[in-house]
Amino acid sequence: MSGTSQEITAEASFLPADVARHETDGTRPAPRRRRGSKHRPVWEERPTPFGLALKGLVLAVVVLAILFPLWTVVLTSFSTQAETIRAGGLVTVPGELTISAYTQILSGGVVTRATLVSIGITAVGTVIATTVSVLAAYGLSRPGSVLHRPILFVFLITMFFGAGLIPTYLLVSSLGLINSYWALILPGAVSAFNVLILRSFFMGIDQSILDAARIDGAGDWRILGRIVLPMSKAAVAVVALFYGVGYWNAFFNAILYINDNAKWPLQLVLRSYVLQGVSLPGSGTGQVDVATGAVTGLPIQMAVMVLAIVPILLVYPFVQRHFTKGVIFGAIKG
Known part of the structure; x- marks a missing residue:
């Protein structure tokens, strides 16, 4: 029994103080959450600044490709006939606005x-x-x-x-x-x-x-x-x-x-x-x-x-x- 206790004490000496204490008394410490730490799988690389910038750029282009046609359609519907003639078709820059079309x-x-x-x-x-x-x-x-x-x-x-x-x-x-x-x-x-x-x-x-x-x-x-x-x-x-x-x-x-x-x-x-x-x-x-x-x-x-x-x-x-x-x-x- 004493030999077993000495082995546990010897192993615990190589562990941090709080972990060693819990190992010796038979309890497990609660997992400690570090503020700002991100747990990643070993196969996942840490993102580089260039990668993050590239992802943001691609996302911005996709959002713009979706919102720009919708913006153009809505803005043209609120524009006057003279404004569409001046723009040569669909209006992209706000000018003279009216709700006459919806009326x-x-x-x-x-x-x-x-x-x-x-x-x-x-x-x-x-x-x-x-x-x-x-x-x-x-x-x-x-x-x-x-x-x-x-x-x-x-x-x-x-x-x-x-x-x-x-x-x-x-x-x-x-x-x-x-x-x-x-x-x-x-x-x-x-x-x-x-x-x-x-x-x-x-x-x-x-x-x-x-x-x-x-x-x-x-x-x-x-x-x-x-x-x-x-x-x-x-x-x-x-x-x-x-x-x-x-x-x-x-x-x-x-x-x-x-x-x-x-x-x-x-x-x-x-x-x-x-x-x-x-x-x-x-x-x-x-x-x-x-x-x-x-x-x-x-x-x-x-x-x-x-x-x-x-x-x-x-x-x-x-x-x-x-x-x-x-x-x-x-x-x-x-």
């Missing part, structure tokens, strides 16, 4: 109506698509559900093979949805990719929690509403954002199924008026209402473009923080 496009013309149509389609479509996807994903995530594997196989097939444009148009036409808002909502109401993301996330929930709820007498609807959905807010929020952005930016279905210009969404107005430069009928004079007034041409076009971008920019920051947890984590666990 004209929001005064009850084609653009205002198209904006309301897009908001309604996006809201209703997102709610329907998210609800259907959550229900389908929860059913497919339960191993004992009826026809679990065949239905999952059908979902997987739709990700690689599609019927095509003509069969889809014939189906929408046979259902009587031509020139109806439902033609812009129902064809994109379910995405197999989003259903699989939710399924992967639901399968990652601890099965013992769901079994405990069943023992307490909870059914599938209560388990889904009280347990699964509160634990899956991140994944559901990301999927809802995917659907919302898809509905807001969609214009091709409107080209195929909508014949009445009064039912056009904002993206189709943006495509026809801004990109193609054509005049849209419906104002009674053969010209769009936004084409009249003191401000015409480029400021009006940029104002329509800003109006199409702003809603997504307002919603995205509130959901962006869920992306890593909701998509990547759910995909890995699946």
